Amino acid sequence: MDDSASFENMPAAGSQADESRFSMRNAAVYGIAAIGAVILLVVAFREPAPASAVTTDRLGPAPGEQVEQYLADARTSLDGGDTDPHWALVSFTEYLTPQQLPAAAEGLRISGVIQHVPVDRVQTPVITVATPGGDEPAVKSGEAAAGLVAAQQVRDQRSAEIARLTESRLRAGCACTAGIVVRGSLPELRDLATQPDIRAVQALPADAVAGRFAVSPLLPGSSNTVTPNPDDGPVPSE
Template identity: 50%
Template structure:
């Protein structure tokens, strides 16, 4: 009868056991890390851009309006990304009428609450009016995810809940939009009723590689952070 092989020395068995535990722990840690990245972190930024649309903090409104107007000057007719700031907050259903037939890249939402600071939400809009119409509801989902996956203090959580509720109800909460069009069309848009400002980026600006802060209809003069000392509405 063949005798069973002798067990490996203790040191070898210990090394194999630790190696197996190490692989298992590494797999669990890797999975948890990937989950955390997917839930808590946005996609990694692959570059740095200095392009920005909107007024600077502390900038007088009149100076920004002049600067926005100057950005529309020039003879070229290539397409530009541009920020459109409205004279008043509008619901998703009225955005197409407000910007005409121009291509909309993003719909912007910031729920206006008296003396309560609310977040700006930029909703990517594929090339269809159906996507533009549902952009308010998409903004609500973004804020709901923020509330679900981030740790917020009581005031912030209450503010997000109210913003989500109002966006889902179709509130007039859009202060502007990002569009793409040639300069002549952007100048025409700037003269339309309900448009407070149109600011264009240079022709070589890349989609998604610029910051946006619209001139809000109720923005202070000079532009500054909104007050956040009022009571948060209950609904």
């Protein structure tokens, strides 16, 4: 798509009324664009949301899937000789801080960051933040996730305590990043998968369409089967 501005509907020179309407219309368009950039299409959920009817691709393990089977499938997804760009989920061996993400991606474009505050036997939310190009949005993804948590409605006292703890730790820059979604060629993704902090890299087919695939994380603590974290432990005060 051509991002350049169109001159077809610009007003004729000398028409003040047309210039005024044109300026007001541009101001409205730019205002909407700015709001969209701030929101960043951030989504939060306690458990992976079910795929919609139009979703045909998936990154990440399915609920109930064996972790070893997912890891094997992820390795297989990197086979092939094409050099087209692919969407891929990068899962870490340990949680990283947002500041570590640019180095962890090794120059690949980060399009999504998965934040999750790990607390023993407390089901904290998984928050996926869609990020525009450049390192700064990824580095600030913890703050963006915290802002979303703060805006969520809570249903009971425990949920309120979990939300407060999650927001506080994210704003403090905790090591809470479970994975990232990147865009790269199969050779680049295979190279990334060999790095010591990377647990798995799973690629979609090259024809996968942005916004038409589901993403669910492989959390660093997942070992045998992918199941929701237990939620029967005390919520820490800090």
